[in-house]
Amino acid sequence: MPKVLVSDKLSPRAVDVFKGRGIAVDVKTGLSPDELTAIIGDYDGLAIRSATKVTADVLAAASNLKVVGRAGIGVDNVDIAAATQRGVVVMNTPFGNAITTAEHAIAMMFALARQIPQANASTHAGKWEKNRFMGVELTGKTLGVIGCGNIGSIVAERALGLRMRVIAFDPYLSPERAVDLGVEKVDLDDLIARSDFITLHTPLTEKTRGILNAEAIARMKPGVRLINCARGGLIDEAALKDALESGHVAGAALDVFAEEPARDNPLFGLDTVVCTPHLGASTTEAQENVALQVAEQISDFLLTGAVANALNMPAVTAEEAPRLRPYMKLCEQLGSFAGQITESGLKSVRIEYQGDVAGLNTRPLTATVLQGLLSPLLESVNMVSAPVVARERGIEIKETRSEHCPNYHSLIRLEVTTERQTRSVEGSLFGGTLPRIVRINDIPVEAELAPNMLYSINEDKPGFIGSLGTTLGDSGVNIASFHLGRSDAGGQALCLVQVDGPLPAETVDAVSALPHVVRAKALRFS
Numbered sequence: 001m002p003k004v005l006v007s008d009k010l011s012p013r014a015v016d017v018f019k020g021r022g023i024a025v026d027v028k029t030g031l032s033p034d035e036l037t038a039i040i041g042d043y044d045g046l047a048i049r050s051a052t053k054v055t056a057d058v059l060a061a062a063s064n065l066k067v068v069g070r071a072g073i074g075v076d077n078v079d080i081a082a083a084t085q086r087g088v089v090v091m092n093t094p095f096g097n098a099i100t101t102a103e104h105a106i107a108m109m110f111a112l113a114r115q116i117p118q119a120n121a122s123t124h125a126g127k128w129e130k131n132r133f134m135g136v137e138l139t140g141k142t143l144g145v146i147g148c149g150n151i152g153s154i155v156a157e158r159a160l161g162l163r164m165r166v167i168a169f170d171p172y173l174s175p176e177r178a179v180d181l182g183v184e185k186v187d188l189d190d191l192i193a194r195s196d197f198i199t200l201h202t203p204l205t206e207k208t209r210g211i212l213n214a215e216a217i218a219r220m221k222p223g224v225r226l227i228n229c230a231r232g233g234l235i236d237e238a239a240l241k242d243a244l245e246s247g248h249v250a251g252a253a254l255d256v257f258a259e260e261p262a263r264d265n266p267l268f269g270l271d272t273v274v275c276t277p278h279l280g281a282s283t284t285e286a287q288e289n290v291a292l293q294v295a296e297q298i299s300d301f302l303l304t305g306a307v308a309n310a311l312n313m314p315a316v317t318a319e320e321a322p323r324l325r326p327y328m329k330l331c332e333q334l335g336s337f338a339g340q341i342t343e344s345g346l347k348s349v350r351i352e353y354q355g356d357v358a359g360l361n362t363r364p365l366t367a368t369v370l371q372g373l374l375s376p377l378l379e380s381v382n383m384v385s386a387p388v389v390a391r392e393r394g395i396e397i398k399e400t401r402s403e404h405c406p407n408y409h410s411l412i413r414l415e416v417t418t419e420r421q422t423r424s425v426e427g428s429l430f431g432g433t434l435p436r437i438v439r440i441n442d443i444p445v446e447a448e449l450a451p452n453m454l455y456s457i458n459e460d461k462p463g464f465i466g467s468l469g470t471t472l473g474d475s476g477v478n479i480a481s482f483h484l485g486r487s488d489a490g491g492q493a494l495c496l497v498q499v500d501g502p503l504p505a506e507t508v509d510a511v512s513a514l515p516h517v518v519r520a521k522a523l524r525f526s
């Protein structure tokens with residue numbers, strides 16, 4: 001009988017589900033990392049919220065563990081790369097607490113506008129300070145929503161019901177979806193300059209960390225109020241403190257903090273700050289939703305092998321798996337390549353399967369392309385949710401198959417159209433198993449994608465390769481392999497350089513500044 005550990009406070013309904021499905025379950029909350037490491041080897045499944053940290057050390061001790069289920073959305077407390085490496089499936093419940101978290105953001109906005117927590121404390125203290133707590137009305141005010149996915153779009157809908165004007169910054173929000181929601185799609189600078197209230201609903205990624213830093217805060221309207229119910233780290237807390245103390249920011253309502261549990265934070269004690277201890281998802285309804293869902297998903301997986309909402313594993317049958325596996329890797333790389341070089345909203349995606357691959361079950365392949373494409377921007381996207389997420393964002397997905405494939409056994413071509421341009425990337429399997437990029441924007445190339453790559457587009461002029469090599473060498477960056485392609489002599493050229501380690505931003509800037517370089521970018525692949 002499989003055995004599951006519930007190591008965070010989950011609704012008791014989860015335990016009922018496990019027992020009902022014939023799975024042994026232990027509930028042990030508040031374990032230290034050492035205590036968890038000591039017992040994790042006994043379990044096949046682990047059900048968590050945000051308190052348990054599933055680190056590489058915990059996973060190393062988890063000799064029987066097959067699945068980690070997160071009752072919630074964010075999986076920043078799970079080392080997914082380490083789990084993947086150890087073959088542990090990581091699942092989440094992407095929608096179960098979205099309404100509740102959006103409601104918390106709205107509650108925080110009201111709390112800020114009317115200083116309800118401060119007035120409550122003062123009234124309880126018998127002070128009756130009627131003149132101290134002058135509020136502001138929400139009606140007619142501009143709410144800037146940064147990140148208009150599941151939660152952000154619910155916040156936007158609720159705010160429109162409150163007669164606010166809603167503007168949204170989200171590179172993946174299509175103009176059509178913005179119109180459907182009734183929000184104005186704007187760029188970040190515009191949002192920062194125009195908003196009376198700003199609410200954050202993005203995952204914490206390398207692109208969003210410090211999205212509201214000192215410089216962004218300085219450009220906000222005097223008297224702006226900020227709400228963060230997404231992740232600590234999106235706002236620079238020290239810069240926010242300065243702006244609150246100077247009065248430039250009138251107030252901030254924070255559910256999440258750079259360090260959690262937050263016991264000693266620079267913002268604590270400021271009269272203009274309203275805090276809750278990561279309560280965004282804490283309602284009976286949301287906790288039942290996510291607990292039931294995660295228990296069902298873990299049970300299904302342990303008992304039948306069915307995979308739902310996995311962040312690191314494709315949904316395929318046991319028979320299909322061996323044939324699809326190398327194509328999955330290729331598809332993920334094609335998607336990830338296109339996703340990392342895409343800067344503006346996606347309109348359409350076209351995937352062409354040519355040759356042998358056209359005869360396979362291409363649904364998981366298309367889902368893998370979309371997962372790779374969307375992953376640089378969406379935290380919780382997985383193979384199961386990627387097609388739904390893409391559709392919800394109004395991205396048109398076209399898939400074509402043809403047995404005709406003149407130059408390769410199989411070829412997969414991905415074409416991505418954004419608001420600004422169309423790009424394409426093509427790949428094949430060499431030797432039947434090794435993914436290779438064979439064409440980028442119709443320029444032939446032959447490249448293996450490795451964890452750390454430099455991608456550059458340049459004019460095909462003498463001297464470029466030498467100056468690139470010198471620049472990398474001067475930065476102490478070792479080149480592992482070098483792949484070149486060009487449209488025609490003297491025309492547009494590109495290169496993909498595999499390097500031994502993450503590329504420092506200054507090195508990429510130095511390459512971008514070289515003569516004849518049109519664009520250079522560091523790319524990461526798993």
Ligand SMILES: NC(=O)C1=CN([C@@H]2O[C@H](COP(=O)(O)OP(=O)(O)OC[C@H]3O[C@@H](n4cnc5c(N)ncnc54)[C@H](O)[C@@H]3O)[C@@H](O)[C@H]2O)C=CC1
Nearest residue numbers: 074147148149150151170172201202203229230280281377
């Ligand atoms: N306080 C709490 O208890 C809870 C917090 N959360 C957090 O809320 C966040 C959002 O959750 P969902 O809406 O479900 O996720 P989602 O994936 O549906 O939406 C995130 C949105 O952020 C956008 N985005 C990504 N990078 C961006 C960037 N650089 N600039 C602007 N927008 C960007 C994406 O395009 C996407 O539309 C997650 O970080 C999650 O962990 C979620 C549930 C509860």
Ligand SMILES: O=C(O)CCC(=O)C(=O)O
Nearest residue numbers: 049050072073074281282
């Ligand atoms: O489980 C919780 O209380 C936190 C929820 C959360 O942050 C999430 O789902 O991302």
